Amino acid sequence: MALAVDLVEDSPYRFRIPPRAPMRVPGVVFASRDLLADAEQSLEQVANVATLPGIVGASYAMPDVHWGYGFPIGGVAATDVAQGGVVSPGGVGFDISCGVRLLAADADGRQFQPALPAVMDGLDRAVPRGAGPGGVWRLTGPGQLERILYGGSRYAVEEGHGEERDLIRCEDGGAVGDADAAQVSARARERGLAQVGSLGSANHFLEVQQVAEVYDETVAAAFGLFLGQVCVMIHCGSRGLGHQICTDHVRAMDRAMARYGITVPDRQLACTPVDSPQGRDYLGAMAAAANYGRANRQLLSHAARGVFRRAAGTRLSLVYDVSHNLAKIETHEVGGRRRRLCVHRKGATRAFPPGHPELPADVREFGQPVLIPGTMGTASYVLTGVPGGDAFFSTCHGAGRVLSRHRAARTVTGRELRARLEASGIAVRPKSWRGLAEETPEAYKDVSAVVAASEGAGLCRTVARLVPLGVVKG
């Protein structure tokens, strides 16, 4: 049953949904009026999330909010573990640990341009993508998958697929420590086995980009970025493995929920207390998928490095790797007290402020790098976290879809879109024409407006804008 939603503008870029039973906290939506056009369904989802047991602060929505499974995409919700706070797989999403990695080349666009076609052809061959099986790693046995589930990109680097800096500049040092592979079903393992080091499809991509604008030179330099520089951005997740884990644990929680006296306004919000067998099982499986997602991005980085070295004589250094679909146990101050919270970020990026102890030492004083993938014809952004801590140090994650895949594919054919992009100087290596058409830039909100609203709401600060030179897609 959906709740009717009132929206009160508290300040520019900040709207509030007053709590009405059974909401336990208000909804807080960071956006402009323009960005909220047609957002009614997702605002109902923000209100639904506010009913969850143990939720603290507010049910938050980022400026790229749109409708999702149970929780809106662009949603942030934290629950107090000691107060019966719940964890919900719908608050993470099907693509557990979907995230973005940015690598910076030791070359600028002018030097690099002659090598671009050969690099794109090399990436076309080296990057497994599209639906179904295929990955850069052919696993030697189930033991190796187990090591990925525990070791994440740390394991990939140990096996020679990366360098030490890759771990320093990756969220959680390349692996989360609380994975429990025993909670990853046989079916999830089977799906994951043949997809290690693959991009997937839909909005996932690998792009060669160029830094088109720098808004803060000091912070950009600390992150390893300069104007004109060539970069590689990778956006992908945990493929069929994460999807199956979500499916399995939603079912388990749906069955167990009544035992804890929990009722939710939407069955897709299935949840149990963090401190329950089902809650712990899900968080263990989710952490294993998080590690799989990092290993996935690490292996694709290594494949891209090989191509850049051979075709352009260029090195790639990791700027940062951050997930935007994850729940984390974090300590935050709420109502004057430090509390242990389960922070769900679904289509929302963690954005730790300057000085946060979990940040790598060489960027700590500048805040956490936040990576925002845009759409093919437009731009992507690098942001940084700011002091303040609203929404538990979180910000937006991307442009946000406005046209359905079906409607998008009716506006343009894949071949037309490639011709248009190539004419504007962007090389395109699609696997599927249909998949390319579904990702036409018109299908998305203006990523610049999303970033401006996020900064205007005090969630982050803009560091650099990147534009695509070449796109590799499923």
Place this chain on the structure above:
DNA sequence: ATGTGC
């Protein structure tokens, strides 16, 4: 997002 459906 996804062996694009339960």
